[in-house]
Amino acid sequence: MDLDTIDRKILTALQRKGRMSNADLSEAVHLSASACHRRVQRLEAEGFIDGYVALLDTRKMGVPTTVFVEITLQQQADEVLDAFEKAVRRIPDVLECHLMAGAADYLLKVVAEDTEDFARIHRQYLTRLPGVAQMQSSFALRTVFKTTALPV
Numbered sequence: 137m138d139l140d141t142i143d144r145k146i147l148t149a150l151q152r153k154g155r156m157s158n159a160d161l162s163e164a165v166h167l168s169a170s171a172c173h174r175r176v177q178r179l180e181a182e183g184f185i186d187g188y189v190a191l192l193d194t195r196k197m198g199v200p201t202t203v204f205v206e207i208t209l210q211q212q213a214d215e216v217l218d219a220f221e222k223a224v225r226r227i228p229d230v231l232e233c234h235l236m237a238g239a240a241d242y243l244l245k246v247v248a249e250d251t252e253d254f255a256r257i258h259r260q261y262l263t264r265l266p267g268v269a270q271m272q273s274s275f276a277l278r279t280v281f282k283t284t285a286l287p288v
Contacts (some may be wrong), residue, residue: 137182142167144288146175147184151285154188191284199229199247202276203254206240209267216267217241227261240272251275 137149145165149156156164162172179185194200209216217235224233224244232245248254254273262271 137178137184139184139288140193143179143184144177146172146179147288148285150176150185151288199253201248201250201254203246203248204274204280205244205246205262205274206236206272206274207244207265207268208239208270209241209244210269212241219266223265227257229257229261235253246279279282 142165146161149161149164158169158173158176161176164170165172167175176185194202207220209220220242221233222233224230224242227246229246229248230244232243233249234243235241236243246254246257248257254275258273261267
């Protein structure tokens with residue numbers, strides 16, 4: 137399905153404020169409430185809208201420290217990649233895991249209370265991941281810019 141201008145306006149508005157009412161959304165995109173609702177349902181059904189979430193404040197949740205961990209595996213055989221990916225999904229402190237092209241095989245985004253908590257995560261989980269040859273951790277000093285909104 138191709139997205140038209142109104143679909144893009146709907147997606148942009150919902151990315152900014154996912155809990156807005158249909159009445160507010162229809163007003164924002166200059167469409168009747170019923171037509172707007174049908175479009176949102178279609179965008180959901182066709183997978184353009186993947187879900188709705190609440191974005192939590194890391195500081196208020198007690199995990200203000202962000203660490204990016206580059207992981208290089210011993211080999212890139214399918215069974216090694218599969219075992220690693222299955223194991224990393226079970227680590228509660230890992231927010232993201234990306235298979236990379238470049239020097240490292242994977243890049244993880246990990247949240248922690250502080251450096252001591254990250255040391256615990258490292259000891260308890262990361263060092264036990266299967267197939268790991270090398271790990272390098274980088275601590276984010278400050279988040280300059282962050283968004284979940286995709287360009288539409």
